[in-house]
Amino acid sequence: MAASVPRKIWQTLAAIKTGVVLLILVVILSAAGTLILQRPATDPDEMQRAYSPQVLHLLAGLGLTDVFHAWWFVLLLSLVSLSIIAASVQRFPNAWRFFSRPYKSPDETFCKALPNHKLIPIKNKDEETAVSAAEQVLEKAGFRPERIVRENSFSLFGERNRFSEMAVYIVHASLLLIFLGSNIDALLGWRGFVTLTRGQESSQVKPQNGSPRSLPFAVRCDGAGQENYADGTPKRWWSDLSVLENGKVTLRKQIVVNDPLVYRGIRFYQASYGQTGKIDKLLLTAIPRDGQSSKDVTLGLEETVPLDADASVRLAEFIPDYVVSDGQVYARSTQLENPAAHLIVTSKKSGQSINVWLPPIPGLEQNSSSPYAFEGKDVQMAYFTGLEVSHEPGQWAVWAGVVLMGIGLTVVFYFVHTRIWVIPVRNTRGQLQLWIGGTANKNKDAFEHRFRDLADRIESELKTSVETGAEAPAAVLAGK
Amino acid sequence: MERARVEQQPAATGATLVVAVGLGVAFLLFMAFLNVVKSGNLLNDSNLLYAALIFYSGAGTLYLGFGITGTPSYIRFASIATCAGLLANTGAVARRWYEAGHPPFASIYEMLLMFVWTLAVLTLIAEKKYGVKVIGTVTMPVAIVGVVLMQLLRTEVRPLVPALQSTWLHVHVTLAMLAYAACALSFALAMMFLIQDKMKTETFLAGTSVFSILTYLGVLTRFEKWGGLSVVACNPEEKSEAFLSRGVRLFVVIPDLGWLLLLVLAAVAAPLVLYLIWRKTHNEGMLEMANRAVFLSILLQVLALVFFLLRTRGGVYPSLDADGLFPTALAASPFILSGLVGAIFVSLLYLLLLWRRTDLERMLPKADELDRITYKTIAIAFPLLTLMIAAGAYWANRTWGSYWSWDPKETWAAITWLVYAGYLHMRITRGWRGRRAAYFAILGFAVVMFTFFGVTYLLPGMHAYA
Numbered sequence: 020m021a022a023s024v025p026r027k028i029w030q031t032l033a034a035i036k037t038g039v040v041l042l043i044l045v046v047i048l049s050a051a052g053t054l055i056l057q058r059p060a061t062d063p064d065e066m067q068r069a070y071s072p073q074v075l076h077l078l079a080g081l082g083l084t085d086v087f088h089a090w091w092f093v094l095l096l097s098l099v100s101l102s103i104i105a106a107s108v109q110r111f112p113n114a115w116r117f118f119s120r121p122y123k124s125p126d127e128t129f130c131k132a133l134p135n136h137k138l139i140p141i142k143n144k145d146e147e148t149a150v151s152a153a154e155q156v157l158e159k160a161g162f163r164p165e166r167i168v169r170e171n172s173f174s175l176f177g178e179r180n181r182f183s184e185m186a187v188y189i190v191h192a193s194l195l196l197i198f199l200g201s202n203i204d205a206l207l208g209w210r211g212f213v214t215l216t217r218g219q220e221s222s223q224v225k226p227q228n229g230s231p232r233s234l235p236f237a238v239r240c241d242g243a244g245q246e247n248y249a250d251g252t253p254k255r256w257w258s259d260l261s262v263l264e265n266g267k268v269t270l271r272k273q274i275v276v277n278d279p280l281v282y283r284g285i286r287f288y289q290a291s292y293g294q295t296g297k298i299d300k301l302l303l304t305a306i307p308r309d310g311q312s313s314k315d316v317t318l319g320l321e322e323t324v325p326l327d328a329d330a331s332v333r334l335a336e337f338i339p340d341y342v343v344s345d346g347q348v349y350a351r352s353t354q355l356e357n358p359a360a361h362l363i364v365t366s367k368k369s370g371q372s373i374n375v376w377l378p379p380i381p382g383l384e385q386n387s388s389s390p391y392a393f394e395g396k397d398v399q400m401a402y403f404t405g406l407e408v409s410h411e412p413g414q415w416a417v418w419a420g421v422v423l424m425g426i427g428l429t430v431v432f433y434f435v436h437t438r439i440w441v442i443p444v445r446n447t448r449g450q451l452q453l454w455i456g457g458t459a460n461k462n463k464d465a466f467e468h469r470f471r472d473l474a475d476r477i478e479s480e481l482k483t484s485v486e487t488g489a490e491a492p493a494a495v496l497a498g499k
Numbered sequence: 500m501e502r503a504r505v506e507q508q509p510a511a512t513g514a515t516l517v518v519a520v521g522l523g524v525a526f527l528l529f530m531a532f533l534n535v536v537k538s539g540n541l542l543n544d545s546n547l548l549y550a551a552l553i554f555y556s557g558a559g560t561l562y563l564g565f566g567i568t569g570t571p572s573y574i575r576f577a578s579i580a581t582c583a584g585l586l587a588n589t590g591a592v593a594r595r596w597y598e599a600g601h602p603p604f605a606s607i608y609e610m611l612l613m614f615v616w617t618l619a620v621l622t623l624i625a626e627k628k629y630g631v632k633v634i635g636t637v638t639m640p641v642a643i644v645g646v647v648l649m650q651l652l653r654t655e656v657r658p659l660v661p662a663l664q665s666t667w668l669h670v671h672v673t674l675a676m677l678a679y680a681a682c683a684l685s686f687a688l689a690m691m692f693l694i695q696d697k698m699k700t701e702t703f704l705a706g707t708s709v710f711s712i713l714t715y716l717g718v719l720t721r722f723e724k725w726g727g728l729s730v731v732a733c734n735p736e737e738k739s740e741a742f743l744s745r746g747v748r749l750f751v752v753i754p755d756l757g758w759l760l761l762l763v764l765a766a767v768a769a770p771l772v773l774y775l776i777w778r779k780t781h782n783e784g785m786l787e788m789a790n791r792a793v794f795l796s797i798l799l800q801v802l803a804l805v806f807f808l809l810r811t812r813g814g815v816y817p818s819l820d821a822d823g824l825f826p827t828a829l830a831a832s833p834f835i836l837s838g839l840v841g842a843i844f845v846s847l848l849y850l851l852l853l854w855r856r857t858d859l860e861r862m863l864p865k866a867d868e869l870d871r872i873t874y875k876t877i878a879i880a881f882p883l884l885t886l887m888i889a890a891g892a893y894w895a896n897r898t899w900g901s902y903w904s905w906d907p908k909e910t911w912a913a914i915t916w917l918v919y920a921g922y923l924h925m926r927i928t929r930g931w932r933g934r935r936a937a938y939f940a941i942l943g944f945a946v947v948m949f950t951f952f953g954v955t956y957l958l959p960g961m962h963a964y965a
Contacts, residue, residue, distance in 0.1 A: 042920075277894075288900045
């Protein structure tokens with residue numbers, strides 16, 4: 020009967036050879052993806068520096084510049100999943116049959132073929148005593164022996180760790196679960212970035228490419244900061260975040276690197292921190308010319324603060340790194356290197372506005388006309404906090420798969436399915452003997468030792484049961 | 500077939516060697532103690548490490564002695580020396596942990612510390628539990644090299660950058676060290692299997708040569724046009740690697756080192772070439788020359804190593820990317836150093852095999868036992884690899900928001916995992932044993948080495964820490 024095409028496909032898929040070939044392909048292509056520069060991570064100009072235009076064109080055309088997102092790579096991984104499913108489904112019925120129907124009374128061919136067995140002569144005892152002795156030993160060894168009774172005979176069967184026969188399917192199922200999780204994330208998950216300055220709130224997330232995504236809630240930065248070690252390297256970045264839904268704060272958390280904010284399945288990670296180059300607050304001491312006590316003034320950009328009943332001061336400009344050229348003030352950079360502040364002192368009475376520059380810049384400053392002298396105390400630059408945002412609905416399947424795989428692997432390697440049979444038999448001369456046989460599904464060399472040990476213990480238990488007062492045996496003849 | 504043999508080294512008698520080593524250890528410890536008494540601080544990091552070095556050297560010498568002569572008492576004393584070294588090493592680890600305030604995982608120095616510690620532990624386990632007594636011959640010299648390397652690297656405690664301050668980091672790195680150590684052990688066992696399985700010494704010759712060629716080719720990817728070798732510059736005030744800009748390292752060119760290494764490449768390739776000629780012509784003289792070539796190549800390799808050490812520890816060099824002269828440091832080139840030392844070590848092991856094969860065969864367990872133990876070791880390594888990848892993914896998820904980003908290190912870790920999964924499949928479902936299984940185990944370890952060294956040295960990525 021010729022196999023139909025679907026059947027042939029199924030069998031090829033389920034074959035171990037297919038799996039091996041597919042995995043070798045995965046290895047080769049993944050390795051290529053690490054050796055060839057990959058597009059999203061590498062800048063286009065770096066790519067052009069590394070490869071000639073023809074080579075680059077070829078690589079990009081084949082999809083080798085973004086291997087892990089290429090359709091053929093995804094297809095390959097899907098085929099791997101299918102082959103695992105096919106191989107498992109094909110082998111599972113047999114394994115399940117083996118698992119669910121324990122082979123409790125072995126037949127003669129099986130007994131003859133079993134490598135681990137021992138025949139113990141039963142002298143001056145009946146079958147019952149012998150089997151009970153064996154039962155006791157097996158019980159103590161943790162086998163929970165069971166008596167198998169048939170019309171003409173009875174025997175013992177004990178086993179441990181039967182479940183380990185199924186462990187390999189658990190391992191493969193866990194692998195499929197992990198694939199499922201990562202596929203869900205590939206399809207439904209997304210990642211983006213949002214930058215917030217202090218007090219700013221946003222519900223828009225910028226993805227790496229594409230239009231901004233709107234969230235059903237907003238995140239507000241209530242504060243952010245950076246702590247450094249003594250040598251200046253960053254020790255800790257933190258942000259105080261509040262989540263606002265319909266205008267109300269529903270969650271507050273201080274996040275640091277390694278400890279994100281999670282809200283409705285969306286995670287906000289502390290990714291970066293830096294200066295915006297703009298000033299946040301300027302702290303000054305205003306010293307009145309008439310000798311009265313000085314006062315502390317805090318100004319934000321374009322902010323006006325009253326100094327007394329008449330005068331007020333406004334921060335008109337702040338240049339973090341100034342340089343004067345041709346009588347004009349220019350900003351050399353956005354780093355706080357050489358700051359200059361332009362204050363405007365206004366008098367209500369006279370209506371005058373006086374330009375005060377700190378430090379005084381010749382040609383622009385009118386510091387001496389000002390009713391107040393100013394001393395700079397502190398500059399607080401505005402900082403932004405950079406948050407990485409991600410939504411990975413499938414990760415729970417991935418973590419569940421990992422845990423399941425851990426369990427599966429532990430059982431596969433460290434739990435041995437061991438079976439012991441004890442059958443009273445008669446040899447050709449009609450003498451009663453106890454046949455003990457055993458098998459284990461792995462670590463066969465260690466099991467050999469354990470089996471011999473067990474058989475010896477049954478033998479000695481048998482001997483002592485004579486001495487504890489068993490009667491002279493009634494003749495034990497067939498017919499029981 | 501007559502096999503060419505270089506003359507045997509005279510074997511020392513049992514007691515002489517033990518006494519000599521004992522005296523040597525005592526002498527070195529005494530000198531160290533005097534030095535310490537002068538400076539005052541007894542139980543600091545580097546003193547404990549120095550003590551560990553002395554003990555490991557003693558143990559290594561005795562293991563080597565056992566390897567050469569087969570005297571059983573050597574093993575006993577070697578074990579004791581290893582235990583003593585392990586104690587000192589544990590002390591150094593504890594001290595480092597205490598001073599840094601976090602488990603020692605953040606820099607190359609700390610990872611070497613843990614690696615050497617793990618090697619000592621595994622040596623004792625392999626000896627006591629598995630009865631593989633000769634493993635010290637391999638692990639102790641590696642441990643010695645590790646400790647020496649640590650002495651040469653900068654030791655001050657680097658504070659952890661924010662991304663590394665996580666418990667999951669410690670879990671991930673611990674698992675990585677354990678997994679790689681188990682893989683290394685399986686590799687050593689597979690090699691021993693091949694010895695016991697009567698693989699021809701000439702094949703080992705070819706293998707050693709191929710390994711050395713690959714190593715020097717890897718190092719020589721940094722060859723510059725005028726014969727120099729590019730190494731990472733260092734910043735002496737900050738005692739760290741020098742950076743051109745964010746994430747981009749500054750490289751300097753050490754002149755002539757490139758030519759020297761090319762010469763060494765030719766020297767380590769010569770045995771392979773001679774071997775191939777022997778295969779073709781069956782001229783025994785070729786094989787003898789090949790063995791002499793190995794010996795010669797070791798001398799040249801040591802020369803290159805000394806040159807490299809001297810050049811990196813002093814002097815300033817020009818850079819192709821920036822004006823001026825910059826210094827470099829040994830700590831900035833851990834992979835080149837490991838490559839050179841590793842290649843020398845492998846060649847020495849080949850010589851040991853060549854001169855003492857019959858003794859080795861007598862002392863190692865039987866082939867099929869080694870085959871089984873290799874499988875058991877991989878059965879330990881594989882779950883560890885799995886958990887290591889999982890812990891790394893979880894940490895990445897908490898830090899960067901993505902548990903898998905096909906980063907080169909992640910991808911190669913997955914490839915390593917697949918290769919060992921392949922080994923297990925072939926063994927369990929296809930009944931692969933013996934030679935094929937051993938080759939597979941060796942392949943697995945080669946991939947581990949690439950993941951551990953090659954990815955960081957040859958490929959860029961986010962895994963820039965180690």
